[in-house]
Amino acid sequence: MGIKEVKNEGEIDVMNQAEKESDMRFGWLCSYTPVEILVAAGSIPTRLDAGDMFLSTTNPYIYQLICPYVRAVFGAAQKESFDPLEGVVFMKCCDAMLRLYDLWKAHLPNQKVYILPLPKIQSREARKYFADAIRRFSDSLDRDLGVSITEDALRKAVSDVNKLRSAVQRLYRMRLGKPGSMAYSRLRLLIRQWLSRHPAQALREVEKELKDLEGKPAEASPPSARVLVASSTLDQLQIIEMIEQAGMTVVADDHCNGLRHFDGLVREEGDLFLNLAERYLMRWPCSRMQSDPSHFGRVIDEVDGTGAEGVIYVALKYCDHSSFDAPRIRAQLKEKDIPMLYIENDYTASGLGQLKVRIEAFAEMLREEL
Helix, strand or coil: CCECCCCCCCCCCCCCHHHHCCCCEEEECCCCCCHHHHHHCCCEEEECCCCCCCCCCCCCCCCCCCCHHHHHHHHHHHCCCECCCCEEEEECCCHHHHHHHHHHHHHCCCCEEEEECCCCCCCHHHHHHHHHHHHHHHHHHHHHHCCCCCHHHHHHHHHHHHHHHHHHHHHHHHHHHCCCCCCHHHHHHHHHHHCCCCHHHHHHHHHHHHHHHHCCCCCCCCCCEEEEEEECCCCCHHHHHHHHHCCEEEEEEECCCCHHHHCCCCCCCCCHHHHHHHHHHHCCCCCCCCCCCHHHHHHHHHHHHHCCCEEEEEEECCCHHHHHHHHHHHHHHHHCCCCEEEEEECCCHHHHHHHHHHHHHHHHHHHHHC
């Protein structure tokens, strides 16, 4: 999760020798960040989230009416709440992220910062453009870190991350096939940890969860409404726990660090930079890719495939992407008579109290329709 972790006493580190040689960490925020480059450079890609940290005070360095995720991450960085970072990689995914990049350069000068352009379309020209940007980013790390990102190292990184993606996809499917075997809140907590691990270490942890899940019988779960949770980024576990405590079962998700993050694999033969660009631009898109209607199709497919009876859309306050995205998804769901609850998350404790009431009311409505 990027937040400093305290290991349990006696915990054994099973990292292999290649991972032990470097504990250098690079932070990343956007799901479109090509983490394979960081892995090939000998770094541990660490997703920065401050989802459990509430904004109790104003910050004189950042505009208050801006993405609460950006505000929370910047506040956590100022307090040195994250593991020590060599640098941070930003994507030109939204205006708030550009402002965070500017703030990082101005107020956290001891860290290297990089920002990559991100096309909004999926054309061949866009893929070539993004491939060139990834190649330049790789060259910058070569120069700044004094490392050599060889083709073999990059190919190994691509393979490791692909294996992790495939394993997490399998975990999602297995969990769905065994109702009651794993709460979604637990899955989210695990994914938060895996996104701050070396992919080889994360893969071992996923495989352990898969083995444990395989040995569990399919337990009968109490009748509950099945819902899909959608968002831009959904870091606060309290919201997920509220959904579960209200008597709903989260059977699918559509947000930046859920199943969508692990969608699609990178081809391991040929031009790896072009392959990376192709995977990131052609995978299940986020709401930023407004020109791509497949985003809405994938949401509907998930609703149909998992039997979800409702959708809870958790929008970040002041997020333009969510504001444009939600009405279009609602319209498509309405055609299938699937109700949708739209709520806004501002990362405050008082906000959570209001969300709880609305979530419980939505759960009651779904129960009446069962």
